[in-house]
Amino acid sequence: MTRKLLTALLLGTSILGTAGLAHAADVTLNIESWRGDDLTIWKDKLIPAFEAKNPGIKVVFAPSAPTEYDAALGAKLAAGSAGDLITCRPFDKSLELFKKGNLADLSALPGMENFSPVAKAAWQTDDGKSSFCVPMASVIHGFIYNKDAFDKLGIKVPTTRDEFFAALDKIKADGTYIPMAMGTKDLWEAATMGYQNIGPNYWKGEDGRAALIKGEQKLTDADWVAPYAELAKWKPYLGDGFEAQTYPDSQNLFTLGRAAIYPAGSWEIGLFNTQAQFKMGAFPPPVEKAGDTCYISDHTDIGMGLNAASKNADAAKTFLSWVASPDFATIYANALPGFFSLNSSPVKMEDPLAQEFVSWRDKCKSTIRSTYQILSRGTPNLENETWVESANVINGTDTPEAAAKKLQDGLDSWYKPGK
Amino acid sequence: MAAETRPKRPFRWHIGVFLAPALLVYTAIMILPLAGTLQLSLFRNIEQHQVFVGFDNFRTLFGDPNWSVNFWNALRNNVWFFIIHMLVQNPIGVMLAALLSSPRLRFAAFYRTAIFVPTILSFVIVGFAWKLILSPLWGVAPHLMDLVGLKSFFTPWLGKEQYALTALSLISVWQFIGIPMMLIYAALLSIPEEVIEAAECDGITGMSQFWKIKLPLILPSIGIISILTFVGNFNAFDLIYTAQGALAGPNYSTDILGTFLYRAFFGFQLQVGDPNMGAAIATMMFLIILGGVCVYLFLVQTRLRRYQF
Numbered sequence: 001m002t003r004k005l006l007t008a009l010l011l012g013t014s015i016l017g018t019a020g021l022a023h024a025a026d027v028t029l030n031i032e033s034w035r036g037d038d039l040t041i042w043k044d045k046l047i048p049a050f051e052a053k054n055p056g057i058k059v060v061f062a063p064s065a066p067t068e069y070d071a072a073l074g075a076k077l078a079a080g081s082a083g084d085l086i087t088c089r090p091f092d093k094s095l096e097l098f099k100k101g102n103l104a105d106l107s108a109l110p111g112m113e114n115f116s117p118v119a120k121a122a123w124q125t126d127d128g129k130s131s132f133c134v135p136m137a138s139v140i141h142g143f144i145y146n147k148d149a150f151d152k153l154g155i156k157v158p159t160t161r162d163e164f165f166a167a168l169d170k171i172k173a174d175g176t177y178i179p180m181a182m183g184t185k186d187l188w189e190a191a192t193m194g195y196q197n198i199g200p201n202y203w204k205g206e207d208g209r210a211a212l213i214k215g216e217q218k219l220t221d222a223d224w225v226a227p228y229a230e231l232a233k234w235k236p237y238l239g240d241g242f243e244a245q246t247y248p249d250s251q252n253l254f255t256l257g258r259a260a261i262y263p264a265g266s267w268e269i270g271l272f273n274t275q276a277q278f279k280m281g282a283f284p285p286p287v288e289k290a291g292d293t294c295y296i297s298d299h300t301d302i303g304m305g306l307n308a309a310s311k312n313a314d315a316a317k318t319f320l321s322w323v324a325s326p327d328f329a330t331i332y333a334n335a336l337p338g339f340f341s342l343n344s345s346p347v348k349m350e351d352p353l354a355q356e357f358v359s360w361r362d363k364c365k366s367t368i369r370s371t372y373q374i375l376s377r378g379t380p381n382l383e384n385e386t387w388v389e390s391a392n393v394i395n396g397t398d399t400p401e402a403a404a405k406k407l408q409d410g411l412d413s414w415y416k417p418g419k
Numbered sequence: 420m421a422a423e424t425r426p427k428r429p430f431r432w433h434i435g436v437f438l439a440p441a442l443l444v445y446t447a448i449m450i451l452p453l454a455g456t457l458q459l460s461l462f463r464n465i466e467q468h469q470v471f472v473g474f475d476n477f478r479t480l481f482g483d484p485n486w487s488v489n490f491w492n493a494l495r496n497n498v499w500f501f502i503i504h505m506l507v508q509n510p511i512g513v514m515l516a517a518l519l520s521s522p523r524l525r526f527a528a529f530y531r532t533a534i535f536v537p538t539i540l541s542f543v544i545v546g547f548a549w550k551l552i553l554s555p556l557w558g559v560a561p562h563l564m565d566l567v568g569l570k571s572f573f574t575p576w577l578g579k580e581q582y583a584l585t586a587l588s589l590i591s592v593w594q595f596i597g598i599p600m601m602l603i604y605a606a607l608l609s610i611p612e613e614v615i616e617a618a619e620c621d622g623i624t625g626m627s628q629f630w631k632i633k634l635p636l637i638l639p640s641i642g643i644i645s646i647l648t649f650v651g652n653f654n655a656f657d658l659i660y661t662a663q664g665a666l667a668g669p670n671y672s673t674d675i676l677g678t679f680l681y682r683a684f685f686g687f688q689l690q691v692g693d694p695n696m697g698a699a700i701a702t703m704m705f706l707i708i709l710g711g712v713c714v715y716l717f718l719v720q721t722r723l724r725r726y727q728f
Contacts, residue, residue, distance in 0.1 A: 187668045243669065244577045383689040384687060397669070398670075
């Protein structure tokens with residue numbers, strides 16, 4: 001009953017909403033999104049830029065709350081009142097919409113050639129044949145460091161693992177700063193900023209990830225256990241009581257200048273720029289030997305697709321082609337430092353920290369988080385288990401080998417590759 | 420009898436009319452959802468269709484180690500959560516009530532209010548406040564312990580597998596201590612003066628008066644509190660969720676049935692929700708609580724009644 005009521009309400013608002021615009025002869029496109037934070041950027045920058053180039057098409061950005069987005073979108077799609085353009089969550093959530101026929105196939109959309117296969121992977125069928133969302137932005141993992149602290153202690157930016165640990169030792173011996181700001185209380189920090197951050201260097205990015213999905217490699221292989229072994233070595237460099245340190249605690253420790261290195265995701269840039277009173281720099285996850293190929297986690301996070309039931313499909317496709325263009329990428333990436341365009345053509349960004357992050361794309365190979373595609377569909381859920389086990393490894397509850405074995409056993413129980 | 424002597428008595432419509440509102444509301448918001456949950460647990464979503472599968476979900480829950488290990492872990496944690504409440508919350512509640520009802524205590528109304536206030540706070544506030552108090556970085560707990568020379572006993576309790584659940588149980592005790600206190604306090608006040616005076620005439624005063632006269636008289640209230648605690652604890656979810664998150668870390672050591680149900684039913688992060696398995700867990704929670712309440716009603720309460728006037 002509540003569902004019907006909700007549907008009726010949504011239907012009502014959509015009719016009223018469009019009724020107000022009906023007098024305009026132009027085509028009006030509605031964008032569904034969970035990014036309420038971006039409303040001003042869309043209204044003031046992105047939409048005017050598009051409308052200036054495409055007279056006759058009006059665009060309305062209509063976000064809903066992040067926690068309600070998926071449910072509200074589902075109800076609107078079922079009632080036929082959803083907007084023409086739909087902001088896509090990565091992987092299974094959007095794939096499900098595509099399979100239900102809610103999202104149109106965009107493989108042939110002009111502009112899609114601007115994206116690399118890795119960028120498109122988050123919004124493709126498992127066989128990679130059909131794409132259904134235009135990739136918009138990704139987040140990159142690395143380490144942000146306190147430049148003042150490094151200068152004071154005379155530490156050079158580490159590029160190899162030995163240099164990295166030597167730097168940590170030096171900071172610890174000095175005692176002014178906590179060497180690394182990370183906690184295990186919220187679990188995901190250990191997995192996302194830890195395991196998925198340093199891991200690609202061990203499992204060779206996409207090669208290892210693809211082999212894992214095909215079943216050619218296992219999480220118990222040396223390349224997948226080694227990042228856990230490194231994580232276990234982080235323990236002495238974390239602050240007192242890191243077991244109860246939450247994600248906001250870590251952020252505050254770093255921005256207050258009490259910690260020297262912060263295992264980061266690029267989404268922190270915006271916040272850190274406003275909070276930190278010192279100079280910051282960033283370095284990619286260190287490699288084993290100088291000159292080794294480096295791999296970074298360049299994780300696809302947000303995309304945009306076309307509602308299959310849209311009455312303005314042609315106008316919507318024009319808009320999506322524009323979203324796939326370098327123009328859009330430049331405006332978007334500059335308005336939201338830390339959310340990087342997935343466009344293959346380089347984007348000029350003003351923010352120095354964001355520039356540093358994105359420069360790694362040229363010298364390193366990109367991959368996405370190993371657990372996101374396909375492998376987290378069953379029970380137990382590999383991503384959630386990775387959170388728990390990464391924290392366990394750092395806390396010393398589990399050895400790296402034991403953690404890897406638990407994850408592989410859990411995966412084996414439901415995932416049978418090649419069938 | 421009445422029906423035989425006056426066979427033409429009209430049907431008493433007003434009974435139905437007066438019962439209807441409560442019955443309808445209760446049916447709509449309690450009985451139907453409950454029946455819906457039980458029904459949901461017997462189905463499974465196969466290829467976007469709900470298919471009847473009998474007790475297969477329960478077989479998965481108990482037979483598949485991926486589910487059963489988590490279920491038993493959650494149940495074990497829940498039992499420990501309950502034990503702490505019974506051992507700490509209720510005795511302290513009784514003690515506080517006994518102190519409050521003492522006629523010589525000054526500012527009784529103030530204490531009563533102060534101790535009861537946490538109960539009306541939101542879980543979210545309690546969870547965040549205690550997370551901050553116990554924070555090893557900015558919390559007051561390490562600082563205060565340092566002042567009295569106990570700093571070495573401080574550990575990040577909420578982050579340690581062996582302490583986290585106990586710490587959370589004690590936080591919950593802190594929050595809810597007001598309820599047993601108020602109920603017992605009311606029960607103590609309702610003991611007739613004559614009984615107390617008679618006891619005093621017989622020379623029973625002070626502590627022995629409490630143990631021999633008052634405690635037996637408030638036992639029914641303690642029984643009610645126990646059952647309220649039982650139901651509340653096995654339905655608990657909010658405090659763990661706000662303090663530890665849905666994964667109930669570290670290493671699932673604070674996972675109770677409520678958080679386990681939440682993850683199964685609604686999903687979490689990449690884990691997609693499975694309403695059918697969630698309903699199966701909810702059904703098990705219902706049965707556990709039903710079992711506990713039945714034990715109380717049929718075994719305990721019947722005996723307690725004998726003490727009542």
